[in-house]
Amino acid sequence: MPRRNWAGNVRYAARRYHRPSSLDELRRLVAGSDRIRAVGTGHSFNRFGDTTGDLVSLAGLPAAVTLDPDRRTVTVPAAMRYGDLAAWLHARGYALANLASLPHISVGGAVATGTHGSGETVGNLASAVAGLELVTADGDLLAVDRARDGDTFAGMVVGLGALGVVTRITLDVVPAFDLCQSVRLGLPREALDAAFAGAYSVSVFTDWRGPRLREVWVKQRAEDAPPPADWLGTTPADGPRHPVPGMPAENCTPQLGVPGPWHERLPHFRLGFTPSSGAELQSEYHVPRAAAAEALAALDPVAHRIAPVLQVCELRAVAADGLWLSPNHGRDSLAIHFTWIADAAAVLPVVAAVEERLASYAPRPHWGKVFGIEPARLAAAWPRYADFGALLRRFDPAGTFRTELLDRYFPR
Template sequence: MTPRRNWAGNVHYAARRFHQPASFDELRRLVAGSDRLRVVGSGHSFNRLGDTTGDLVSLAGLPTAIALDRDAATVTVPGALRYGDLATHLHERGYALANLASLPHISVAGAVATGTHGSGERLGNLGAAVAGLELVTADGDLLTLDRRTEPETLAGAVVSLGALGVVTRVTLDVVPTFALRQYVHLGLPRESLDAALSSAYSVSVFTDWRTPTLREVWRKQRAEEPPPAADWLGTTAADHPRHPVAGMPPEHCTPQLGEPGPWHERLPHFRLGFTPSSGEELQSEYLVPRSAAADVLAALDPVAHLIAPVLQVCELRTVAADRLWLSPAYDRDSLAVHFTWIADADRVRPVLAAVEQRLAPFAPRPHWGKVFDIVPAAVAATYPRYADFRALAARLDPAGVFRTDLLDRYLPRD
């Protein structure tokens, strides 16, 4: 196969063959005949979770039909579909998803499988909207899971890390379409962090760890709500569009300055037609208890001098608790502490170790698709359904067809 890399370029896939099946039957035969297989979606994982030494499969060639069920308030979509493309389709028909991630470029199946999220005190991660899954298991059989008939198994299968099978179709809850306005505020005092995070439908707080003040707050509020005061929580209103990463073009970002627009053109930070973030980066993220937000920042202060030189931006977001077994927000409202690092693994690695050491008292759960190095036992201890997921994986994939080195480290087989 031609050498392939992930989106950030830090992972060169080791697969010996690359496939793009054109039908579900072709995919099922491929899975049944492989001893090692993984699916590559949009390639937005920053670690080797999606890598394999066997067969790497793209689902981009499969049928792309989208089925909207207005009575059930759900939509069933191909796993390879990008959120940005789905959002446009839904909005044109009067519907929306409750939440989106900061970038619309990611595939539905890959995003929910890794616990990817947006922001909002009352909004769960993207997987919380999953009402059903269709996947091809290791023997090539088709397994369909539905929230109404198998709620427990579905709760275990949504954030699957690709360990259970090839997710071909996903059914998601939808809501009526809605409009938002996006405001950017500069210079948030730390003591106002909790108030800021709960102040709008979706909120992101950005900092660079160079000053005690939090650099920017991006608030995505319902369009019908009154605009914030010019000195909201002691901040200054931005008078021109911003980009989270200093020096990057603001044209890459969704409209700001309070201009009203549809949900899918405000919830993400980045526009679908542009490179998200900086494009040259590594990313790490840790979910900790929401109630510990102030203590978490204080715990990181002693290593701020290490963080700042290798940081592009740090983002703080909130995620509502869910019941998905391997979700980083399982059973606890969470604060997500996200680091966009420079693209230099050798310089970032020791800083990452220092950050993880400072976060250890808060039982951090790393984002499964980012760069992290917390010891496996510590990660396992934060997931009450850890053993249940391992048992589910052993039942659906007894031969380990979908295993990777990262899975073997963090979710070893018996």
Template sequence: MTAQGQHAASTTSADVPRRNWAGNVRYAARAFHRPTSVDDLRRLVASSTRIRAVGSGHSFNRFGDTDGDLVTLAGLPPVVDLDRERGQVTVSGAMRYGDLARHLHTQGYALANLASLPHISVAGAVATATHGSGQTHGNLASAVAGLELVTAAGDLLRVDRDADTFAGMVVGLGALGLVTRVTLDVVPTFELRQYVRLDLGREALDEALGSAYSVSVFTDFRSPRLREVWRKQVADQPPPPADWLGTTAADAPRHPVLGMPAENCTPQLGEPGPWHERLPHFKLGFTPSSGNELQSEYHVPRTAAADALAALDDVAHLIAPVLLVSELRTVAADELWLSPNHQRDSFVLHFTWVDDTAAVLPVVARVEERLAPFAPRPHWGKVFVTDPVELAARYPRYADFAALLRHLDPTGTFRTELLDRYFPR
């Protein structure tokens, strides 16, 4: 029996997902693994010709798929090591942000930003530059101070901000190794209030986006006006005035997707609460939706917000029929090589589509066509059809990452078909 066959025989396949969160990708892996120690993981990687890690599965494309071995790191011993002197915490890569946040809050600490979903894993979110919102806040990867990963040879590699290639390794698409631990910067815990305002005029979009600690604007592309503004503001700041930017206050809690129960969402109506119960849109204890959806997302320069949104007016009639909701946000610039926010503050256009790939892909292509003048960088974990040559031109360090990939994984252990398309060997 081969080494892979031996590993596969000991695998509890029920513990490893066969599909992604949305269900639009069925993993092609021939074996599924759940190691219970880092040494077991190292031996597994060293004996595998192709292997990928799966986290929460909240990716909508095949960057994470493989026809080799698929492994979850959720069976590794949990780690939460808070270093108060450095203002950092080291955690298991498979830990969910929501679970980490609860622990940090009890110790008097917080993360500066969180994504809309607290259900996602730390390593997976970092690897794709997943983000929250806020003009002065970077994406989740920008808080990374160190990584521990198992390389293609089965070695354990630790890197921190002092390493020359660190900025290239953080947003690594799972292509440089299997991340077992992540060190993150932390800040003192804080409280926020969340207010939902209705019916925003486009002329006030810029002001609205910069009006609070974290802001999300929701639209359905069926009207030139923007349906909702979710303002997450520091608790000791005054509430928005009754006539704030010509909007009206929501008189009951809202869900971003019309018709979905608001009980799934974090508290609104100005009720104060800890950062980790306000920054995400959804509660950790609830599934935010059935998963029957697709998602796309594009990052353009922050200064192009109004023009980029206006550029989609000509295709709004195509977008609306296949759209559940669109979210508009901002993210601060960083220096990470493959971050969509690399060296530019960003305006982010997110699309939650109906679960119909055949109907959605042509619309995605038209959206990308209309946004092309603004050099959009797609979210690495979402649905996009951008030409590889065009995408490479939008990242100043793209070639450097490709070289790093060839150096750290010369035999293609962590390669996938989609990785080969965007980073040819």
């Protein structure tokens, strides 16, 4: 098992590491532990998933995947990577409505933190969850369902690993579809909304070094007409691109408008290759989509501080949902994602400056990335924040799944 997260900036403090091979073994482990957390692929940049007790990988549990064509759902192990699930689904004629930029992440970890892709009519990955199976603090196995458990279920999906060890997840599926991906250069900032509306999934990249947004990655359904050569004042890229300057384009999914399966176009990165740059820190903030232009303008005065410690900034649209701790709860959002250099001493003061500039837009951070917003400000940004704290105390009164960071943001 890894002793550090994927980026290497967090060294886990766990005393013991476990990889159970059966559900019963996991249940006994949870029931006998005073502190335990599950770890997935380690693509988290903070200590929400860390513990001084037991750290458990679910990768050794049975890997059965169950498709229900009548309900249009698939039930999968929480430890399964999205890239592996996507290939399995596509072979059977089905798809997920959206994927994150990298297919390397586990389903359980992505759902628990509100991870997302892009698409103004598509929700984040957690919004596709129809059911959860989890081992609670006393070792019991609990199944919850969207249709049956309603509001409580909405509080449990983006659960930060704080309510139990999620073992299996049921997701909505749709018929498989093809996409074309192309890269456009030099988008005027005032055309950002039009760009998001121009395709099924759109990601915009900038370096905060000039007035125009550097690249637009356009992922459109194969049956739709391609954008014209002068689309929104941009020009077509002359070859494949990588979002991070200087990184090899072969790490990325096919571009240049070549049609292909949804799971080979929605992610930016290919499963067998290093995603992003590998040596990095990440932060991300979700602000109301209606305030996108204002929020970006609010960052302009600190652009001179952002640019020197930035590898790339990605802007994405995410549709609203009803999940209590989702960054997109109750509002369509603009996600402002920063891939920083791997130097915490240089980056953290800039993160604080970004948060201060965005403060009036009630920014909601991605739960798995680097942020330092005060607990009171986060509590004000989520209408159901206090309700989640009550749910946490109800499901885990002894603090079995607690961490230092959870205690900071959700005091007992």
